[in-house]
Amino acid sequence: MDPPSPGGIDLISAAQACEERFLRQIFVRDQMAEWSREPLIMARADDVCYWDVHGKRYLDALSGIYVVSVGHNNRRVIDAIRAQFDVLHFSPPMHGTNPLAVQLANLLAEIAPGDLSTVKFECGGAEVTEAAIKMARQYHRLAGNPGKYKVISRYLSWHGSTMGSLAASGLKGRKTVNEPLPSGFLHVFPPTCYRCPFGKEYDGGRCGLTCADLIEQVIEMEDPATVAAIMVEPIGHTGGIIDPPEEYLPLLREYCDRHDVLLIFDEVITGIGRTGEMFAAETFDVTPDILCTGKGMSGGFVPISAMICRRPIADTFWGPVAENPGFVEGHTNEGHPIACAAAIAVIQEILERDLLANAREQGARLRSGFEKLSGKYGVIGDIRGRGLFQGIEFVQDPATKQPFPAERAFGVQVGRRALRNGLLCRFDPHWLAFGPPLTSTAEQIDEMLEILDQSMGEVLSSS
C-alpha cells in the first residue's frame, strides 16, 4: 500500500528507499557511491534484532552503535516516553528546566562514583565532550589560572565531529579534511600494549608504563601553567578497543592532581553499564573530574548526553553574577523532557533487572567465545575490552603478531560477510568488535558468535 501523501508531496515506500535515485537525496556514509551499491536500510527492530526493508533479520551485536542499551522496542522506555508526551514535551531552556531533568540529574549523581554530582545535559557525544573541554578551560579561569587552556588527548581516539571535539580526537582520516582545527590540543600515544609504540612488553607493569609517563613529561614540557585537561576514553574504541593496563588510569589521576589538570573521561560508549559497572570509572577504580556519557544513556529512544562533574568544580561556577557568569554553555534541546523520561526509564531498567550483572556474565561468555574462535582459526592475535564491549584483533600469525596485508582488509571482509549472514558488528581492516544490548541472553550471545564463526570460516576458505 502506498504511504499517505501529505500536502500532495509524494512519499516513497520502504522498498523504493533503496533505489539509487532516492539515495541521491541523502548523505549517510562517508562515501555514498560505494555504500549505495548495497545500502543497509533498517525497517524495524525488536529485542536484539533488526529487520531491513527486504525483511532480512540481523542480530544486533552492536546495539546500533553502542546505543540500544536495553534492547529494541523496550516497553518500559516506550511507555515512559508516551506518558511524558501527555504532560510536557518541551520546556524553555533559556529560562529554566523541568522536573524530569532535575530528577535525572539527581539519579546520575547517585549512580556516578565519588563526588561526581553536578550534571549538565547535552544532546550528543560531540556536544558533551566539547562542553567538558569548555568547562575545564572556564574552571581554571574562574579559579584564577586563565593561562591553563591546553587539552591533552590521544591518537586513535574519537570524541566527536564538532570542531572542538574533533580537535581533541586522534583519527587523521576524519581530521585532516577539516584542518585547520582549533588550537590548544596536544596528542599522545595510547596504551596499545599488544603493539606498544615504544617497543616494550607490558609484563605486569615492568615496562615502566612509558605511555603514561610521557603524558606527565608532556605536561611538564608544555608548562603545567598552560595545561587545562587530559581527556581519554577509559577503553578506547576507534583504535581497536584499547584496554589500558591497570596502572594507567590511576597514573593519569596522579599526574592531574600533581599539576592541577582536570581529568576528563569520555564515557560516551563505556558509560551506563557497558563494561559491567555503571561507569568504566568504577571498572578501573579511578574517579575523573568530569565524566561524559551519552549513547546508551537513553537507549537510542531519544538522543541525550550528560556531563557529570565533581562538586568542587561545580561550586566554582556559583557566585555573584557581577564576578561569575556561570558555565557559559548551552543548547536549545538540552534537558529535553522526553529524552530525560527515556533516560530515567533506561537507568531504572538497568538497575531493576540488574543488567550490570548480566553484562558481566554475558561478557564472560563473549570472551570465552572469542577465545574458542581464536583457537579454531589461529587468526586472532588479541582479545580486548570488558563486559559487553569487546573486540578482537586479526593477525596472519599470532606467534609473530604479523598483521594481514592492508589491501586484504581481513576484518572488513569478515564484517561484511557477517552482515550478509545476518549479524551487525563493528569492523575495521584489522579488528572487529561486539557491543550487544545489556539485555542480551546467553542464547543470543551464542547465536552472534555462531554467525561470526561461520563468517570467519567462509572468508578463510575463500582465500
Ligand SMILES: Cc1ncc(COP(=O)(O)O)c(C=O)c1O
Ligand atoms: C567515545 C566517543 N565519544 C564521543 C562520540 C561522539 O558522539 P556523537 O556521535 O553522539 O556526537 C563518540 C561517537 O561515536 C564516541 O564513540
